[in-house]
Amino acid sequence: MKILSVHQIREADAYTILHEPIADIDLMERAATECFNWLSQNIPTGRTIKVFCGTGNNGGDGLVIARLMARIGYPVEGYIFGSSEKFTANSLTNYERLLEIPEVSCRFIRENEELPVLTNKTEIIIDALIGSGLSQPLKGFLSKVVDHLNASQSLVISIDIPSGLFSDDSMTGHPKASVVRADHTLTFAPVKLAFMFPENDHYIGNWHALDIGILGEFINRAETKNYYLRLEDIHPLLKSRNLYSHKGQFGHALLICGSLGKMGAAVLGARACLRSGAGLVTAHIPIAGNDILQTAIPEAMVDLDESETCFSSIRDISPYNAIAIGPGIGQARETANALKLLIQNAGIPMIFDADALNILSENKTWFSFIPKGSILTPHPKEFERMVGKVSDQFERNRIQREFSVKYHVYIILKGAHTAITTPEGNCYFNSTGNPGMATGGSGDVLTGILAGLKAQGYSSLETCLTGTFIHGLAGDFATEEKGQESMIAGDIIESLGKAFMATHAI
Numbered sequence: 001m002k003i004l005s006v007h008q009i010r011e012a013d014a015y016t017i018l019h020e021p022i023a024d025i026d027l028m029e030r031a032a033t034e035c036f037n038w039l040s041q042n043i044p045t046g047r048t049i050k051v052f053c054g055t056g057n058n059g060g061d062g063l064v065i066a067r068l069m070a071r072i073g074y075p076v077e078g079y080i081f082g083s084s085e086k087f088t089a090n091s092l093t094n095y096e097r098l099l100e101i102p103e104v105s106c107r108f109i110r111e112n113e114e115l116p117v118l119t120n121k122t123e124i125i126i127d128a129l130i131g132s133g134l135s136q137p138l139k140g141f142l143s144k145v146v147d148h149l150n151a152s153q154s155l156v157i158s159i160d161i162p163s164g165l166f167s168d169d170s171m172t173g174h175p176k177a178s179v180v181r182a183d184h185t186l187t188f189a190p191v192k193l194a195f196m197f198p199e200n201d202h203y204i205g206n207w208h209a210l211d212i213g214i215l216g217e218f219i220n221r222a223e224t225k226n227y228y229l230r231l232e233d234i235h236p237l238l239k240s241r242n243l244y245s246h247k248g249q250f251g252h253a254l255l256i257c258g259s260l261g262k263m264g265a266a267v268l269g270a271r272a273c274l275r276s277g278a279g280l281v282t283a284h285i286p287i288a289g290n291d292i293l294q295t296a297i298p299e300a301m302v303d304l305d306e307s308e309t310c311f312s313s314i315r316d317i318s319p320y321n322a323i324a325i326g327p328g329i330g331q332a333r334e335t336a337n338a339l340k341l342l343i344q345n346a347g348i349p350m351i352f353d354a355d356a357l358n359i360l361s362e363n364k365t366w367f368s369f370i371p372k373g374s375i376l377t378p379h380p381k382e383f384e385r386m387v388g389k390v391s392d393q394f395e396r397n398r399i400q401r402e403f404s405v406k407y408h409v410y411i412i413l414k415g416a417h418t419a420i421t422t423p424e425g426n427c428y429f430n431s432t433g434n435p436g437m438a439t440g441g442s443g444d445v446l447t448g449i450l451a452g453l454k455a456q457g458y459s460s461l462e463t464c465l466t467g468t469f470i471h472g473l474a475g476d477f478a479t480e481e482k483g484q485e486s487m488i489a490g491d492i493i494e495s496l497g498k499a500f501m502a503t504h505a506i
Contacts, residue, residue, distance in 0.1 A: 001189065001190060001191070001227065001228040001229075001230055001233070002190055002219055002222060002224045002226070002227055002228075003190055003191055003192070003193050003196070003224060003226035003227060003228055003429070004190045004219070004222055004224055004226075005167075005168050005193070005224075006132045006133045006167045006168055006192070008222050008224070009132070009188075009190065010133075011218070011222075012190075012214045012215070012218045012219060012222070013027060013214065015214075015215060015218040016213070016214050016215045016218070019215055019217075019218075020213075020215060024090060025089075025090045025093055025094075027212070028057065028060050028061060028064065028090050028094070029064055030212050030213060031061060031188055031210070031212040032060075032061045032062075032064030032065050032068065032159075033064070033068065034186075034188075034210040034211070034212055035061065035065055035159055035186045035210065036064075036065055036068040036069060038186055038208060038210065039065065039069065039126075039157070039186075040069070040072060043074070043124055045073060045074065046074075046075070047074070047075075047122055047123070047124050048074075048075045048076075048077065048120065048122070048123045048124070049066070049069055049074050049075065049076045049077070049123075049124045049125075049126060050076075050077045050078075050079065050116065050118070050123055050124070050125050050126070050154075051063070051065060051066040051076065051077070051078045051079065051125075051126040051128060052079050052081065052125060052126065052127055052128060052129055052145065052149060053066075053078060053079065053080045053081070053091075053128045053129065054080075054081060054082060054128065054129040054130055054131075054142070054163075055080065055081075055082040055083070055084075055086040055087045055088065055091060056088055056091065056130070056131065057088055057090060057091060057131065058128050058129065058130055058131025058132075058159060058160060058163075059080065059087075059091050059128050059129065060088060060090045060091035060093075060094045061128050061131075061159050061160070062078075062126055062128025062159060063078065063080075063091060063094040063095055063097075063098050063128075064094050064097075065126060065128070065159070066078045066098055066104055066106070066126075067094070067097060067098045067101055067104070070101050070103050070104045071101065076103070076104045076105075077104070077105045077106070077116070078098065078104055078105065078106035078107070079106075079107065079109055079116055080095070080106070080107070080108045080109065081108075081109050081110075081129065081141065081142060081145050082108070082110070082141075083108060083110060084108065110141075111140070111141040115144075115145065115148045118148070118149070118151075118152035118154055119152070119153075120154065121153045121154060122154075123152075123154040123155075124154065124155050124157065125149060125152065125154045125155070125156045125157070126157055126158075126159065127149065127156055127157065127158040127159060127162060127163050127180045127182060128158075128159045129142060129145065129146070129163035129180070130142070130163035130164060131159070131160045131161060131163070132160055132161045132167045132192065133167065134163075134164065134165070134166055134167070135166065135169070137164065137171075137174045137177035137178070138163070138164045138177065138178045138179075142163070142178075143164075143178040144178075146163055146164050146178040146179065146180050147178050149180060150178075150180065150181050155183050155184075156180060156181065156182045156183050156184075156205075157182060157183065157184045157185070157186060158180055158182035158184070158185045158186070158204075158205075159185075159186055160185075160186070160187050160188055161185065161187060161192060161194070161204075162179055162180035162181070162182045162185060162203045162204060163179070163180045164177060164178050164179035164180055164203075165179045165180070165194060165200065165203050165204070166194060167192040167193065167194050168192070168193050168194065169194075169394065170197075170199070170392045170393070170394035170395070171199070171200070172199070172391055172392035172394075179203050180203065181202055181203055181205075182203065182204060182205045183205045183206070184205050184206050184207070184208065185204045185205060185206070185207040185208070186207075186208055186210055187207055187208070187209055187210065188209075188210055188212050188214075189209040189210060189211050189212070189214070190209075190214075190219065190228075191207070191209050191228055193226055195207055195417075196226075196228075196417045196419070196429045197392075197393035197394065197397070197417075198393060198415065198416055199392055199393045201416075225401075225424075225425055225426045225427060226426075226427050226429070227426065227427070227428045227429065228428075228429050228431060229428050229429065229430050229431050229432075229465060229468070229469055230431050231469075231502075231503060231506050232506060233465070233469075234465060234466055234469045234470075234503055235503055235504070235506040237458070237462050237465065237466050238466065238500075238503055238504055239456060239457070239458070240504075246279075247279035247280060248279060249279065250277055250278060250279030250280075250455065250456045251278055251279050251280070251321035251322060251454075251455030251456045251457060252278070252279060252280040252281075252282065252319055252320050252321050252322075252455060253273050253278040253280070253281050253282070253320065253321065253322045253323075253324070253451040253452055253454070253455035254282050254283075254284060254303075254317065254320040254322065254323045254324070254451075255269050255270055255273060255281065255282070255283045255284065255324050255325075255327070255447070255448065255451055256284045256311055256314065256323070256324070256325040256326075256329065256342070257269050257270070257283060257284070257285060257324075257325070257326070257327040257328050257329060257444075258283070258285040258286060258289045258293070258311075258327070258328045258329065259286060259289075259309060259310040259311065259328055259329055259330040259332070259335075260286065260288050260289075260308075260309040260310065262327075262328030262329075262330065263285070263288075263289040263292045263293065263328065264328070264441065265327035265328025265354070265441065265444045266283055266285050266289060266292075266293055266327060266328055267292065267293060267296045267297060268327070268441045268444040268445050268448065268489050268490065268493065269283075269324070269327045269328075269444045269445070269447050269448040269451070270283045270293065270297050270300045270448060271296075271297050271300075271448065271490075271493050272444070272445040272446075272447075272448025272449050272452070272492075272493050272496065273300075273324075273448035273449070273451045273452040273455075274297070274299050274300060274448075274452070275448075275449075275452070275493055275496040275497070276448065276449045276451075276452025276453055276467075276470075276496065277452050277453070277456055277500075278322075278451065278452040278455040278456065279455070279456075280301065280455075281299070281300045281301065281451075281452070282300065282301040282302070282303050282320070283297075283300050283301070283302055283303070284302075284303040284304075284305060284311065284314060285302060285303075285304065285305065285311075286304070286305045286307050286308055286309050286310050286311065286312075287304050287305065287307065287308045287309075288308050288309055290302055290304060303315070307334065309332075310329065310330050310332045310334065310335050311325075311329045311330075311334075311335045311338055311339075312332075312334040312335065312337075312338050313334075313338050313341075314338060314341070314342055317342075317345070317346065320348075320455075321348075321454070321455040321456075321457070322348075322351070322451045322452075322454035322455035323342075323346060323348065323350045323351070323451075324350065324351035324352075324353065324447050324448070324450065324451035324454075325339065325342065325350065325351070325352060325353070325356045326351075326352055326353035326354035326355055326356030326357060326377075326447060327353055327354050327355075327443070327444040327447055327448075328354070328355070328444070329354070329355045329356060330355055331355050331358055331359055331362075335355070335359065336359045336362070336363070339356060339359050339360075340363070340366060343366060343369050343370055343371070344369060346371050347371065348371060349371050349372065349373035349374045349375065349454070349460050350370070350371055350374045350375070351374070351375045351377065351447060351450050351451055351454065352370070352374065352375070352376045352377065353376075353377045353443060353444070353446075353447040354382075354443060354444070354447075357376060357377075357378050357382045357385070357386065358382065358385060360386070361382070361385035361386045364386075367407050368407065370407060370409060372408040372409070372423075373408065373409070373410070373423075373460045374409045374410070374460070375409070375410045375411075375412065375450060375454075375460055375463065375464055376409055376410070376411045376412070377411075377412045377414065377443065377446060377447060377450070378411070378412075378413060378414070379413075379414045379415065379443060380396075380413065380414075380415060383396070383400070383411075383413055386403070387399050387400075387403060396413075397419060397421075397427065400413055400419060400421045400427075401421045401425045401426075401427060402425075403421070404421040404422055404423055404425065405423055405424070405425050408423040409423065410422055410423070410460050410461065410464050412446070412450075412464055412467075412468055414443060414446070416433065416435075417429040417430055417431070418430040418433065418468050418472070420464045420465065420468060422461060422464075428464075428465055430468050430469055430472055431469075431472075432468075432469055432471075432472025432473040432475070432476055433471070433472030433473075433475050433476065434472075434475055434476055434479050434484060435484050436475060436478070436479040436482070436483070436484030436485070436486075436487035437472070437475040437487065437492065439487060439488055439489055440489065441488070441489025441490070442471075442475070442489045442492060444489065445471065445489050445492050445493055446467065446468070446471045448493075449467045449470060449471050449496070450463050450464070450467040453466055453467050469503070470496065470499045470500060470503060471492065471499075473499040473502065473503065474492045474493070474495040474496045474498065474499040475487070475492050475495070477495040477498045477499060477502075478491035478492050478494065478495040481495075
């Protein structure tokens, strides 16, 4: 799914109105009806709904919602902040339609008038004050309204975007800005860029993208560098196997992993690589890890380092279709020297994770020698070591793109909505995964998955997109069985089969 700017979304609305064709007020009705459908399915009958409306089109959405909810028996109170003279044409029409529903209490509240009392925890507040397109912080009366709303203990549901939040930019420069803190946000697809960053999580809450029928031909033609990965995006990338397939057709992956005391990372990475379809997997490990790995994963082969305790050298790497390095290798001096030689001699795109990234961060001139098309998989702290501190997540995303372009590499920046940047400056945000995956070893599992896919002939981009999505989906399946608190990295591996089957089966 493309992520479009607010300007592009408005163009998409206009295109739909012109070419469907549909009247703009009917498109508003359609959008509000989708919100109504979600609300009626998720709010128990009898709960009082207080709809906070502005005088723009977002307020018009709120007025439609108030009318539709009242028609099926919900107690509804409508509040319009401003004067009727400020109404857009569609909002005025929907205000007049709402007046035809006698069960709805609806009144205007102007500046300096007393704000509605919000003391009942069972009330539902619908935020339809501002909507998207804001480029300056709220001031004056509406800022006061938002602060009043946030002081309540009621459940808050924002329509399209929490009022006061920027859609395409950071709020970091406005730390005292008034922004609705929603429990849920019902947004209209395509989703907004702001929804992809953790700094906005406490404003947006759980968001739900609703399809309001924006014409696909406009979206297909729209230019963007931002994408949101869904199942239908990944399914076409998966390779199928024929009856006469054999292991030689699915590549040989090399994982350089493990050190004394960190062999668990090697076990997780190698097992995930095997579960991701690689025909052969070899783990290059120190001598001390031989018994551990050969006992834990009999399906994997072992290539022993000369060192008893760490990665210090590598022999012939020509047999391998994919090379991944980092899980558990440590940062010993001989390991850093061996990594430098490996980078210089690899000749194929590599996958860098964990301590391999930390060593690179201590030797930043080496970034220029990384094979083009390689994949780097930092978590936020590792990325900070690579590029320095950033002021906010929007800046971090910009720097991530610039790094990918400069060094012609792919970066998988792990976290909620994992961000994948490409040498073309594009960014793909992942839709799968959950907080239960915030546990030691999850990154080692991802590295193994990526190595397994790369060995099978997936391109670097396909490897990043498919591997990240499958990793998160396996985590989602594991959470259903184990719960978030009880998940461990091995549970993700055990759910990889389900994840692959679900992605194939769409």
